[in-house]
Amino acid sequence: MQFALALPRFFLSPSSSFFASSASSSISLFRRPFSAKCATSPAAMAYEHELSIATKAVSLACRLCQKVQKGLLAAETQEKSDKSPVTVADYGSQALISWALNEELPQGTFSLVAEEDSEELKQDQGASMLDRITQLVNETLALEKRIDAPFLSKEQVLLAIDRGRSEGGSVGRHWVLDPIDGTRGFVRGDQYAVALGLLDQGEVVVGVLGCPNLPTNLIGPEALVSPTESSIGCLFAARKGAGTTVKSIDGSIQPQKISVRNLEDPSLANFCESYESAHSMQNVTAEIAKILGVVSPPLRIDSQAKYGAMARGDAAIYLRFPHPGYREKIWDHAAGCIIIKEAGGLVLDAAGNPLDFSKGRYLDIASGIISTNPQLMPALLAAVQAALQKEHHHGERVHL
Numbered sequence: 165m166q167f168a169l170a171l172p173r174f175f176l177s178p179s180s181s182f183f184a185s186s187a188s189s190s191i192s193l194f195r196r197p198f199s200a201k202c203a204t205s206p207a208a209m210a211y212e213h214e215l216s217i218a219t220k221a222v223s224l225a226c227r228l229c230q231k232v233q234k235g236l237l238a239a240e241t242q243e244k245s246d247k248s249p250v251t252v253a254d255y256g257s258q259a260l261i262s263w264a265l266n267e268e269l270p271q272g273t274f275s276l277v278a279e280e281d282s283e284e285l286k287q288d289q290g291a292s293m294l295d296r297i298t299q300l301v302n303e304t305l306a307l308e309k310r311i312d313a314p315f316l317s318k319e320q321v322l323l324a325i326d327r328g329r330s331e332g333g334s335v336g337r338h339w340v341l342d343p344i345d346g347t348r349g350f351v352r353g354d355q356y357a358v359a360l361g362l363l364d365q366g367e368v369v370v371g372v373l374g375c376p377n378l379p380t381n382l383i384g385p386e387a388l389v390s391p392t393e394s395s396i397g398c399l400f401a402a403r404k405g406a407g408t409t410v411k412s413i414d415g416s417i418q419p420q421k422i423s424v425r426n427l428e429d430p431s432l433a434n435f436c437e438s439y440e441s442a443h444s445m446q447n448v449t450a451e452i453a454k455i456l457g458v459v460s461p462p463l464r465i466d467s468q469a470k471y472g473a474m475a476r477g478d479a480a481i482y483l484r485f486p487h488p489g490y491r492e493k494i495w496d497h498a499a500g501c502i503i504i505k506e507a508g509g510l511v512l513d514a515a516g517n518p519l520d521f522s523k524g525r526y527l528d529i530a531s532g533i534i535s536t537n538p539q540l541m542p543a544l545l546a547a548v549q550a551a552l553q554k555e556h557h558h559g560e561r562v563h564l
């Protein structure tokens with residue numbers, strides 16, 4: 165009988181776990197026999213291993229992204245067919261996370277739904293970019309200071325990137341990755357996020373958001389100004405039933421439990437939205453704020469860093485109303501959604517339905533995504549409906 169086939173590689177051969185030898189504190193986690201997960205494990209333990217490997221994989225990718233952002237060259241950015249940018253760091257982050265998770269999970273079980281693929285890199289004009297990505301991936305792996313640091317060939321890098329072609333769905337487990345969310349913010353030298361989630365039977369059960377440029381201090385209107393104490397770079401992590409934590413990427417601040425703002429009066433609320441006006445209709449969000457009586461200016465941040473900021477109380481409301489015709493992808497919301505939910509908040513579409521991650525690579529949403537605490541949600545939903553009606557009457561193609 166070949167029981168061994170069902171066991172993860174790190175269990176068969178402890179030294180084959182990539183992360184285990186790089187951080188002594190992680191050894192016990194990574195070497196826990198997998199049967200603990202497969203058997204009827206207590207709810208408190210559920211997905212603990214998955215959250216641990218996700219956290220480490222995202223931290224690794226953040227390191228690569230930070231290095232690239234410091235010295236981004238024009239030659240390291242391409243334009244995709246939808247005119248959005250993609251950089252060596254998007255590909256490098258996807259390759260690293262895909263490779264690391266595949267190393268840690270039982271052979272043959274890894275399914276990944278991710279934003280990028282290697283089509284452009286396989287063309288003649290992509291050759292130098294692939295060289296650079298491979299170099300970056302290997303430099304980042306070498307920083308883990310393993311004696312036997314792995315070296316990935318160009319072919320292995322392409323393979324790792326292309327593992328992200330899964331269609332996801334409602335059956336089984338699927339990892340969901342946006343290797344750089346908010347690439348425009350990344351290229352601008354601003355906010356971006358490395359966003360990794362895990363779906364189990366269509367439900368998000370684990371989420372990790374690495375936000376390398378987000379200050380560890382609060383940045384909302386009630387932020388205490390204490391620049392000397394703030395460092396830059398936050399890592400948010402959540403797993404089903406266990407709450408949301410934030411820690412600093414540089415390790416100077418240990419994980420702390422966080423929760424959304426506990427606010428009942430909408431006029432005291434503030435909201436966050438996209439930095440890029442092309443990503444969300446700011447006339448609609450301004451109208452919603454006006455109906456609610458919100459007076460604070462919007463907190464405009466690129467990427468799912470908004471969800472992280474909201475989960476720790478920087479903003480009480482999140483609003484996202486893409487222009488008609490835009491289709492939302494699951495990797496743009498999976499990690500952020502569980503990070504908000506486990507911090508006590510709600511994430512709904514503009515009609516008041518929970519987001520459904522079980523339909524494949526896209527979210528089936530007509531009009532927008534909103535988030536706030538449970539007390540404020542009824543007033544927010546009413547304001548959203550009123551604002552959309554008004555837009556509709558003004559002749560904009562808004563779906564109701």
Ligand SMILES: Nc1ncnc2c1ncn2[C@@H]1O[C@H](COP(=O)(O)O)[C@@H](O)[C@H]1OP(=O)(O)O
Binds near residue numbers: 342467
């Ligand atoms: N036209 C668009 N409308 C809405 N979102 C977009 C559009 N183009 C790209 N995006 C995606 O929106 C997200 C950024 O959102 P935000 O506006 O919150 O910063 C990213 O996932 C970005 O993709 P990408 O991951 O390639 O950066």
Ligand SMILES: [Mg+2]
Binds near residue numbers: 248
């Ligand atoms: Mg993109």
Ligand SMILES: [Mg+2]
Binds near residue numbers: 342345346495
């Ligand atoms: Mg994205």
Ligand SMILES: [Mg+2]
Binds near residue numbers: 254343344345347
């Ligand atoms: Mg992206």
